[in-house]
Amino acid sequence: MSDSTHPSHDDFSTRHAPMPIELPFDDEEASTSVDLKTQLIRFVATGAGSAVLDYGLTMLLQYAVGAPFWLAKACGFILGTTVAYLINRRWTFRAEPSTARFIAVIALYAVTFGVNVGLYAWLSHMWEETAIYSALAFVIAQGVATVINFVVQRAVIFKIK
Template identity: 75%
Template sequence: MSRPDPGAADEHPRHEDYSTRHALTPIELPLDDGEASTNVDLKTQIIRFIITGAGSGVLDFGLTILLQYVVGTPFWIAKSLGFILGTTTAYLANRRWTFQAEPSALRFFAVAALYGVTFFVNVGLYTWLSHQWPEELLYSFIAYVIAQGTATVINFVVQRLVIFRIR
């Protein structure tokens, strides 16, 4: 993959990242060339948050069910590992695409604290509901939807109103 010639006409506009002496890490690769900001309108943020959440949810639920029903892992451990995979994916996509926010150590720690809270809400609800119902795929799915839905609402509100306003 070649880098654009800095002297070339605007056929390939020079991006600020081309001037660095090191390559970007895969986590920081831009998903678009727009200037990162938090000035994305609410409707766009909600749509992007739902798309990101759906993809992350598939990863979370897929790993949870794989571990729980195929490997035989206890449901609280399976859900914990699914949650970690799903929320890590969601954070990276939401930071760059949904909220278009630059990396920030303070924001990262705020998200880690939020995910700590939603981890206990999500895994706690899933575990509690799993104890109430038979351990069958349909009931696991319903428990997942309830737990994930509750955590998703908490995540969106706190991320939009607090975390992605942090500079």
Template identity: 65%
Template structure:
């Protein structure tokens, strides 16, 4: 049990350990996501939604693989994979939607793209952690 939240602690350890690992993994995956998004949007000229989609898919795939093995220490599971796919579909819509709306609202510059990215990513990250910890990595 996690005394602070009075909920069962998953196999990956206590809440503090999981949050630290989740943040480290998220930061690394976020660098990949943001780098690819900016590359495709501002260097290669892709529309913002397409650039963000490419960044999201690559960053999210990396994050899932690391979080499953390191953060939550979960064995492979088809049920878990399906649950993650559904969660990532939701966070994809949330993240790309927020990024696209903000990108079209503000000037099309790298700075404003980064601000839009941080807001979209932050929203998706909170949703992601809560659902993964409370639901997905408790699936056997």
């Protein structure tokens, strides 16, 4: 029953479910037919922004909070990688959401997590723990992980339907 003090919610045509958050890079339909050059440029731009987040959190936790280098890098990696995946899926590779792809991404990120954090920790252990050596270790670990990520995402992950 409906009266002026208790409005009815029976009119479903005027109610809307919240839409998922989408990144507003463009409004073209998702497609995996983006050419290699465009994908590479977008991947590098996305990676640069995500690396800034990763590096910022890593250095903040390591030097301002005093977290061990491996833990600081692990937290930075998780933040940067999550942001990069969300942007790359929608903008770089124009791929629709997919459970199979998400599982493949988790497997890839587990491997690159081990490579990235392991290489950073190994180099940090080998070198004196200073900001300059930490930055160099970060760049080397990030570079190796980035190459692995791009090759596997382009060749395998974003070909999955």
